[in-house]
Amino acid sequence: MILRLSSRACVLSGSVRLKSTLASFFDDLGKSGIILKSASSGIFENLALEDWIHDHVDLQNRSLLLLWRNSPVVVIGRHQNPWQECNLPATRRLGIPLARRRSGGGTVFHDFGNINMTFFTSKKKYDRHRNLKVVTSALKALRPNLDVAATDRFDILLNGHYKISGTAAKLGRSSAYHHCTLLCSVDRSVLSSVLKSNTAEVIKSNATPSVPSPVKNLLEVDPTFDSSTIMEAIASQYNSEFGFDSPVITVDPTHEALMPGIHKMAHDLQTWEWIYGKTPKFSVCTALVVDDVNIKLDMDVRNGTVERCALEIPADWLSPEIVNELISTLKGSRYCPNETAVLVAAFMRTRSMTDNVAEKIHRLCEEMLSVM
Amino acid sequence: MAAVITVRAPFVFMRRLVSARLHRNCCSKLPAACLVLRPHSYSLVAGRQHRYFHTSYVAARPIVQFKLSDIGEGIMEVTVKEWYVKEGDKVSQFDSICEVQSDKASVTITSRYDGVIRKLYYDVDSIALVGKPLVDIETDGGQAESPQEDVVETPAVSQEEHSPQEIKGHKTQATPAVRRLAMENNIKLSEVVGTGKDGRILKEDILNFIAKQTGAILPPAPFQEIRPQPPAAAAPLTPSAKATPPSVPIPVIPKPVFTGKDHTEPIKGFQKAMVKTMSAALKIPHFGYKDEVDLSQLVRLRSELKGLTESRGVKLSYMPFFIKAASLALLHFPILNSSLDENCTSITYKAAHNIGLAMDTSQGLLVPNVKNIQMLSVFEIAVELNRLQILGASGQLGTSDLTGGTFTLSNIGSIGGTYAKPVILPPEVAIGALGKIQVLPRFNHKDEVVKAHIMNVSWSADHRIIDGATMCRFSNLWRSYLENPASMVLDLK
Numbered sequence: 045m046i047l048r049l050s051s052r053a054c055v056l057s058g059s060v061r062l063k064s065t066l067a068s069f070f071d072d073l074g075k076s077g078i079i080l081k082s083a084s085s086g087i088f089e090n091l092a093l094e095d096w097i098h099d100h101v102d103l104q105n106r107s108l109l110l111l112w113r114n115s116p117v118v119v120i121g122r123h124q125n126p127w128q129e130c131n132l133p134a135t136r137r138l139g140i141p142l143a144r145r146r147s148g149g150g151t152v153f154h155d156f157g158n159i160n161m162t163f164f165t166s167k168k169k170y171d172r173h174r175n176l177k178v179v180t181s182a183l184k185a186l187r188p189n190l191d192v193a194a195t196d197r198f199d200i201l202l203n204g205h206y207k208i209s210g211t212a213a214k215l216g217r218s219s220a221y222h223h224c225t226l227l228c229s230v231d232r233s234v235l236s237s238v239l240k241s242n243t244a245e246v247i248k249s250n251a252t253p254s255v256p257s258p259v260k261n262l263l264e265v266d267p268t269f270d271s272s273t274i275m276e277a278i279a280s281q282y283n284s285e286f287g288f289d290s291p292v293i294t295v296d297p298t299h300e301a302l303m304p305g306i307h308k309m310a311h312d313l314q315t316w317e318w319i320y321g322k323t324p325k326f327s328v329c330t331a332l333v334v335d336d337v338n339i340k341l342d343m344d345v346r347n348g349t350v351e352r353c354a355l356e357i358p359a360d361w362l363s364p365e366i367v368n369e370l371i372s373t374l375k376g377s378r379y380c381p382n383e384t385a386v387l388v389a390a391f392m393r394t395r396s397m398t399d400n401v402a403e404k405i406h407r408l409c410e411e412m413l414s415v416m
Numbered sequence: 417m418a419a420v421i422t423v424r425a426p427f428v429f430m431r432r433l434v435s436a437r438l439h440r441n442c443c444s445k446l447p448a449a450c451l452v453l454r455p456h457s458y459s460l461v462a463g464r465q466h467r468y469f470h471t472s473y474v475a476a477r478p479i480v481q482f483k484l485s486d487i488g489e490g491i492m493e494v495t496v497k498e499w500y501v502k503e504g505d506k507v508s509q510f511d512s513i514c515e516v517q518s519d520k521a522s523v524t525i526t527s528r529y530d531g532v533i534r535k536l537y538y539d540v541d542s543i544a545l546v547g548k549p550l551v552d553i554e555t556d557g558g559q560a561e562s563p564q565e566d567v568v569e570t571p572a573v574s575q576e577e578h579s580p581q582e583i584k585g586h587k588t589q590a591t592p593a594v595r596r597l598a599m600e601n602n603i604k605l606s607e608v609v610g611t612g613k614d615g616r617i618l619k620e621d622i623l624n625f626i627a628k629q630t631g632a633i634l635p636p637a638p639f640q641e642i643r644p645q646p647p648a649a650a651a652p653l654t655p656s657a658k659a660t661p662p663s664v665p666i667p668v669i670p671k672p673v674f675t676g677k678d679h680t681e682p683i684k685g686f687q688k689a690m691v692k693t694m695s696a697a698l699k700i701p702h703f704g705y706k707d708e709v710d711l712s713q714l715v716r717l718r719s720e721l722k723g724l725t726e727s728r729g730v731k732l733s734y735m736p737f738f739i740k741a742a743s744l745a746l747l748h749f750p751i752l753n754s755s756l757d758e759n760c761t762s763i764t765y766k767a768a769h770n771i772g773l774a775m776d777t778s779q780g781l782l783v784p785n786v787k788n789i790q791m792l793s794v795f796e797i798a799v800e801l802n803r804l805q806i807l808g809a810s811g812q813l814g815t816s817d818l819t820g821g822t823f824t825l826s827n828i829g830s831i832g833g834t835y836a837k838p839v840i841l842p843p844e845v846a847i848g849a850l851g852k853i854q855v856l857p858r859f860n861h862k863d864e865v866v867k868a869h870i871m872n873v874s875w876s877a878d879h880r881i882i883d884g885a886t887m888c889r890f891s892n893l894w895r896s897y898l899e900n901p902a903s904m905v906l907d908l909k
Contacts, residue, residue, distance in 0.1 A: 148517045148522035170488050214524075215488070215524070378684075381814070382812060382813060385814050387688065389819045390693045394692050402819070409815045
């Protein structure tokens with residue numbers, strides 16, 4: 045059986061004939077509302093699952109709720125600048141991947157203490173306030189005294205002050221999805237260290253900025269809260285709000301036969317060209333200090349690639365000739381510390397220079413890498 | 417929209433516009449220039465002889481203003497974030513035109529028409545108003561407008577070219593098995609292009625259709641165009657075919673037509689680095705020297721030590737031994753750890769043994785090095801190797817790890833292979849490639865056949881300053897350390 049039904053789910057009558065795709069399975073199911081839960085905690089697989097449902101499932105007469113959680117990851121919005129939004133060196137050090145989703149909005153940090161909910165509807169039925177009402181009502185049903193309310197910016201605030209949920213949405217031809225997070229027991233120290241950029245001041249861009257807010261976990265307010273209970277409450281509230289009667293169906297987003305094309309979707313979401321290359325064009329302007337020498341670095345980056353690079357270096361510290369050669373090595377390369385290190389290493393191998401000059405270039409390069 | 421416009425069209429099309437009468441009346445009398453219809457523009461000259469013509473030309477291709485339609489939730493303006501098309505691009509219905517953002521919602525605007533983009537009304541990052549024109553599309557004119565719901569979005573997977581819908585109106589032929597396959601996959605037979613006889617739909621056609629629809633990655637297969645050859649062509653095959661009519665029809669071999677396209681992309685990033693390094697390496701006159709090493713004793717030693725290092729949290733491979741042995745041998749042959757200056761006028765003997773490791777990463781070949789091997793123990797080398805491997809796998813190697821190497825070892829045997837011809841990485845003068853360890857029969861000193869763990873090593877060195885004898889003696893010393901690890905203990909510093 046490809047689909048595993050949760051214990052609370054009703055058993056499908058008869059033998060389930062293995063249909064070609066998940067979409068036709070839903071058609072056969074004949075329900076106007078479906079609740080799905082992802083069996084995966086991989087961000088790329090789950091984002092691909094969202095995309096696949098958005099593209100292939102008929103949502104004109106049907107709505108869908110997808111519940112999912114991920115292992116630690118930073119997720120930026122479609123038009124954001126990762127260098128501006130998060131501390132990339134920290135994420136690399138901690139081994140936390142970066143993902144770019146297709147919906148708009150700001151940057152969030154996910155881990156297992158965070159619940160993601162995606163509400164799929166037709167464009168006509170797209171109503172974010174109603175979706176958030178499902179979440180707040182579900183929480184209030186579990187804890188009647190809980191002060192949770194949605195704002196007109198589609199955030200959910202706890203005690204009128206702490207943000208526990210953020211929203212983003214994607215609209216397509218005839219269907220749309222609205223997804224939001226819910227902080228239950230996220231590691232807040234990791235959250236604050238990765239979401240504070242180390243290079244925001246040196247970057248000039250028109251990318252969508254995030255609006256930082258104070259956050260709190262639901263479990264900090266009530267330690268008896270439990271993520272699974274919350275998910276079940278949301279599922280049943282979804283059913284009652286919209287008048288559906290769907291069980292929670294678990295779906296494995298790696299099952300290519302059930303969802304043809306999903307592997308490629310997940311793969312495309314992991315390419316450098318998508319995650320970093322889709323950053324709207326920006327420029328970097330900063331002063332570096334190497335050996336007490338002031339150096340001005342100026343770069344224009346488009347599609348994640350260095351389009352223009354200028355280094356203002358005192359001529360007595362490094363000859364302009366070698367500086368120009370270094371710059372031409374970097375032009376056209378990705379704004380990426382690894383690639384830059386490799387290119388500079390190749391430059392140093394193939395260009396004869398004294399040890400002194402090599403040391404200087406090495407230190408200059410280290411400083412440049414720190415802003416990537 | 418009627419207008420006087422410059423029309424770009426093929427010459428043949430242009431000619432048809434010209435009335436037959438023009439030819440009759442003008443061809444002999446007028447200079448040729450008046451009659452020349454340049455393919456790129458068509459300007460008419462009004463003159464007495466051209467009485468039959470109007471000076472204005474009615475465009476048959478209307479330009480449609482595609483307005484930004486309602487996004488929902490009462491939103492009146494959005495920010496244009498990315499254009500997927502530019503002026504002059506051809507678009508089809510459902511192709512994505514641009515991405516706009518409003519209040520945390522990202523919307524993909526798709527085309528309602530087939531046509532050519534003539535004008536973009538907004539730049540990236542400007543505010544677009546709902547209900548105002550977004551793009552101008554020059555359509556074919558005869559298109560029926562699609563229904564009110566406009567923002568038609570192509571499913572992300574099927575952005576490829578449309579398959580021609582030529583089968584419409586014909587009675588589609590397909591075997592019951594093929595029909596069932598189509599039904600199971602919810603495919604309309606009328607939408608599938610049949611490649612069989614008389615346009616019959618075959619099983620492969622259904623599979624190709626599914627692949628196109630879902631964007632599943634299929635290896636590029638030669639597209640088999642089955643064209644039954646006309647009977648006349650079969651005749652020249654054999655001269656005697658005419659005389660004796662064959663009882664079995666001669667099989668017609670279809671000619672496979674390959675529709676794959678070449679793909680060119682600029683060299684950049686990691687590839688650029690490799691091109692640069694290897695082009696410089698070309699200038700070094702290489703010579704090779706190969707040998708066989710019996711690692712039986714080392715294999716035993718490593719298996720004894722593996723548990724101990726793991727308890728210290730470090731994985732122990734054979735590389736730390738190879739590296740340390742190389743460093744010990746370099747102490748006796750320092751010329752292999754040197755560098756030749758650009759003009760070949762002086763040699764610099766490097767004091768530190770910074771031995772590089774060729775590493776195969778997802779981005780390609782990287783060569784980080786471990787510094788000062790002459791001061792490190794085998795265990796410390798193993799620790800450093802672990803660190804570099806983790807950094808290399810996660811793409812985090814920095815310049816200090818990637819520069820400053822003086823000698824390199826490449827363990828290509830970990831992937832496979834026995835002998836190699838490694839390329840020296842400038843500004844070094846020597847490199848060794850290690851093949852895989854094979855279990856082979858060998859004779860021992862008692863003339864018995866025993867099991868031996870054999871590895872091949874292939875050295876390359878710069879023949880301008882290193883001669884064969886030096887390389888040979890270095891290799892012999894290195895080999896002796898590995899074949900008899902106990903001797904390493906004697907010389908360990």
